[in-house]
Amino acid sequence: MYRTNEYFYDFMERLHSSGAAKDHVSLKAYRQGDYLLQQNSPLARVLIIREGIAKCIINEENGKDFILAFLGTGQLLGELEVLRNTRCLNNVQALTSLVAYAVSVPYFRHIVETDKAFNAMLLQELANRLAITSTRASLQQLYTVEHGLRNLLRLLQQQHMTLSKEDMAAYLGITVRSLNRALKTIGEE
Amino acid sequence: MYRTNEYFYDFMERLHSSGAAKDHVSLKAYRQGDYLLQQNSPLARVLIIREGIAKCIINEENGKDFILAFLGTGQLLGELEVLRNTRCLNNVQALTSLVAYAVSVPYFRHIVETDKAFNAMLLQELANRLAITSTRASLQQLYTVEHGLRNLLRLLQQQHMTLSKEDMAAYLGITVRSLNRALKTIGEE
């Protein structure tokens, strides 16, 4: 349900506690509901979550929201923007209170270019996200809401996680009304 | 509509014509409709399209298809599988007759690890695909079919491309019947 990455966490933990790049690495704290990134704004720094969970949301012009993913410890934020040299693709909001390492963009670039292991892990992480995003898009387009909801509920249970109805609906790309109907159908079995 | 990548094309063109890695690089030709990759099969080689267009399709267990993307000259196939060490995520089928460079997996890994420019371009390409896939998923979930169809038609026109009704429907994640209805509504304006 929410992704984590031990490697990036350990990497940042070491980098930060070693004090080797003080000017380029800092810690930031967020309260529940705070925005870590804002859609269409320029990226300030790359963030790596130390603890807490964040949600990536695309806000569409028709007022609807779509949740792309939930990110936990060790996950990167803003790496797409650095690689593509663009403004933020989506909002990222703290689902719980949250602490993240903040790395300056030039220093992040430097790590990617010089650290082989980090580079390899970044490639792998992007590949995984792409695979997940693609299969999820396909599933949600081609199966019923009920099917998608069952998946979601299973994932939430596995990770001892709960979401508001609104968030569940945004993850499934449906309205809360439809979510409620599907929940009822599933419950009545 | 269909993605291309000049850098990868030039890179392979040079590599192949130089004959520097004969054992690891070859050319393969496909007829329209041939499969370049088969979902769930182990990956034989990484492919880079020299000419022609391919479609990436996920085949779901309920018999429905979802088209993830169309790939043209210079696009990579199988790189996700190499990075993730998995079987093929999806089918890839030639939409036109097609010629591709085929690179052995170890040699592809070698390039990624040793060629800085190639590595950077791969990161960028993955980032772009992820951004495109994410925004498309959001659009298709949160807007009407008609809206998605208008986008698709515009893209097709821009690239002087045509698709069968079946392919259009699979791209939009809907049935052909619904596609026909939406086409009629748009036409009646």
Added chain:
DNA sequence: CGGTTGTTGGGACAAATGTCCTTTTTTGAG
């Protein structure tokens, strides 16, 4: 030419989903 097959277009009905509201329940601030 005739027949077969694949593609396209659409009718009729069923099922799924959205929209708009209202009511109930829960939560949190003062």
Added chain:
DNA sequence: CTCAAAAAAGGACATTTGTCCCAACAACCG
């Protein structure tokens, strides 16, 4: 504790989409 605000549940109706067909038309092979 009390009240206001937010979250959850669901009724009624409209709209969208899918399912199951069948008919028309084009493409192709013997």
